[in-house]
Amino acid sequence: MxxxxxxxxxxxCAKCKAYLQSKGVEYEFHDIELNPEDAEAxxxxxxxxAVPVITADDKNYxxxxxxxxxxxxxxx
Amino acid sequence: xAKKNLHKDVVIIGAGMAGLTAALYCGRMNLDTLVLESxxxxxxxxxxxxxxxxxxxxxxxxxxxxxxxxxxxxNFGAVVDEFDVIEKVTLTSTPKIVxxxxxxxxxxxxxxxxxxxxxxxxxxxxxxxxxxxxxxCELCDGHMYxxxxxxxxxxxxxxxxxxxxxxxxxxxxxxxHRSEFRADEFSQKRIKENSKVEIMLQTxxxxxxxxxxxxxxxxxxxxxxxxxxxAVDGIFVNIGVxxxxxxxxxxxxxxxxxxxIAGEDCKTNIDGVFxxxxxxxxxxxxxxxxxxxxxxxxxxxxKYLAKLKA
Numbered sequence: 001m002x003x004x005x006x007x008x009x010x011x012x013c014a015k016c017k018a019y020l021q022s023k024g025v026e027y028e029f030h031d032i033e034l035n036p037e038d039a040e041a042x043x044x045x046x047x048x049x050a051v052p053v054i055t056a057d058d059k060n061y062x063x064x065x066x067x068x069x070x071x072x073x074x075x076x
Numbered sequence: 077x078a079k080k081n082l083h084k085d086v087v088i089i090g091a092g093m094a095g096l097t098a099a100l101y102c103g104r105m106n107l108d109t110l111v112l113e114s115x116x117x118x119x120x121x122x123x124x125x126x127x128x129x130x131x132x133x134x135x136x137x138x139x140x141x142x143x144x145x146x147x148x149x150x151n152f153g154a155v156v157d158e159f160d161v162i163e164k165v166t167l168t169s170t171p172k173i174v175x176x177x178x179x180x181x182x183x184x185x186x187x188x189x190x191x192x193x194x195x196x197x198x199x200x201x202x203x204x205x206x207x208x209x210x211x212x213c214e215l216c217d218g219h220m221y222x223x224x225x226x227x228x229x230x231x232x233x234x235x236x237x238x239x240x241x242x243x244x245x246x247x248x249x250x251x252x253h254r255s256e257f258r259a260d261e262f263s264q265k266r267i268k269e270n271s272k273v274e275i276m277l278q279t280x281x282x283x284x285x286x287x288x289x290x291x292x293x294x295x296x297x298x299x300x301x302x303x304x305x306x307a308v309d310g311i312f313v314n315i316g317v318x319x320x321x322x323x324x325x326x327x328x329x330x331x332x333x334x335x336x337i338a339g340e341d342c343k344t345n346i347d348g349v350f351x352x353x354x355x356x357x358x359x360x361x362x363x364x365x366x367x368x369x370x371x372x373x374x375x376x377x378x379k380y381l382a383k384l385k386a
Contacts, residue, residue, distance in 0.1 A: 010216045011116045011123050011139065019159055033219055047288075049220050050207050063207070067159065 001026065002074060005042040005053040007033040012065045013052040019067065020054075023076050027054075079175070084110045084183040086377055087174045089165070090320075091156055092119025093363050094353025095189030096145045097370025098377075103152025105378045110181065111149070111156045112174070118142035119191040120317065120354070121363065123215040125241050130363050167327045167349050184384055185377040188324060188336060188344075189352045189370065192317035197229065201284040209290020211312050214238040221245050221310045227252055227293065229281060230314030236263040238314050243272040250308065252276045252295065281311070319355050331357040342373040348380055 002020065004027050006013025013029075020027050032039040032049055043049050045061055054070055055061040062069045070076070086102050088095045091113035102109040116122035124138030133141070146156060166173040171182040194212050196202055202210055211217040218241065226246045228239040231253030239251045240263075251273055257264050267273055276295070282303070283294040292307045319334040329337040329345045335358075336351035338344045344351050352369035354361045 007219065009139070011118070012213075012216060015116060015158065022159060048208065050217060067161070 001028055002054065002056045003028050003030055003058075005030045005032055005038060005045075005055075006051040007031050010051060015065050016052045016054060016070070019065070019070065025074060025076070077178075079178060079180050081180045081182065083171070084108050084181050085381055086110070086185040086187060086374075087112065087172075087181055087183040088154075088187045088189055089162065089174070089323075090119065090189035090191050090353070090355070091117045091146070091158065092189060092191045092353060093121065093142070093145070093366040094191070094355075094370040094373075095119075095187070096142065096149050096156075097367045098187050098189060098352055098374040099149035099154035099156070099370075100145065100152060101371055101374030102377065103149055103154040105374070106153070107378060107381065109149075109154040110183075111154060112160065112162055112176065113156065113158045114161045117146060117156065117158055120194075123213050125215060125237070127363065162323060165323050165327070167324065167346050172348065184381055185348045185350070187342075187350045187352055187370075187373045187377060188321075188328070188355060189366075189373075190320040190323070190355050192354045193320050194313070195316045195318055197281075197311070197313045197315070199281070199284060205284055205286065205290045208288065209286060209308075209310050210284070211310060214241050214312050217310075218242050218245050218312075223247070224309035225307055226250070227281075227308045227311045228314060229253070229311055230316070231255065231277070232258040232314065232316070233260060233263050235259070235314035236267045238312055239267055239273055240270060242312065243270055247272050249273050250276055250306070252279050252281060254278070254280045254298070284311075317354070321355060333357070340372070341376055342369055343376065348377075348384075350377060 004016050030038040032042050053061050062073050085107040086109045088098050088111045091111045099111045121138035126135045128135050160176040160178050162176050164175040172186050174181040222245045225248045226242050227250040229252050236259040278298040280296045282296050285292050294305050296303050321334050338351040338356050342350040342352050350373035352373040353366040
């Protein structure tokens, strides 16, 4: 399952969600402001808590809304 | 994949206040209207925490204001596409061409409402620390600095409001600006009363230091000539904006600052091409004047189209 790390009031996180929806990709949204364990997992993955972060395998990820990189990561 | 050819009455470039207001009016006049936005819908106000100078609202967040405006425009038939990025624009042909990653749009009117981008921190270390201590969005990245030391760079309203907002995360914030305040009196009063903020005017950031992340910065007190090093975990840069007009260079007339030259009627030097909002060279750039420009451009676009089709 594709995961997006972000938080509700983050505009770029919203754009990531909208983009995956437009492509019919199902995802889980992990709110790093509400859930400390999600913030920890995000930091473990990227070394930071900058968001949005998209990952499908908890190893490779894209930080920020970068359409080309997201397409490549998810094979869109 | 071959690009799809489509015709539109009006293509609006940019979905900030000016672009979406133009879309609302074009939609209401039953024009086939497309809005293209490659950044955040809302542009500069997308991440504004609280807007207190837009008539009719005591306080409204940028995202609430802009999502309502987007809904208004869409209710009247305008389409907003935030994923199909523009590659090339030909404004001098008939029809005009807006080529995106997926489409070739032929259109009779183009309204340029592409707004402004935040100016980057002009230091060679910026690239190294971008996202790792140097930030441009308080709302997006402020949470990373809970109980850490933050600096905000800039002296205008945006910088001062950002500084006030960020004190919800930190107890120690430096507001650093190379000259005197440009923020309005109300914002200045509010920041001066904020005990978490140390204001450093006539001060320049000269160098950033850190291993993997930003750790400290060199600052120059311009009044005394003294150079100091202070510990800072994150800098939020608010040192102004620059026009987003690269796509139109060599086609529409621009001022030295790169803004598009158009009068109060928003008409550029090319028939059927209008400029609206902060991207237009003008004296006052406010949300209200962006909305006014969007209105003017849409109403005159409709007149232009009516003449064209007569």
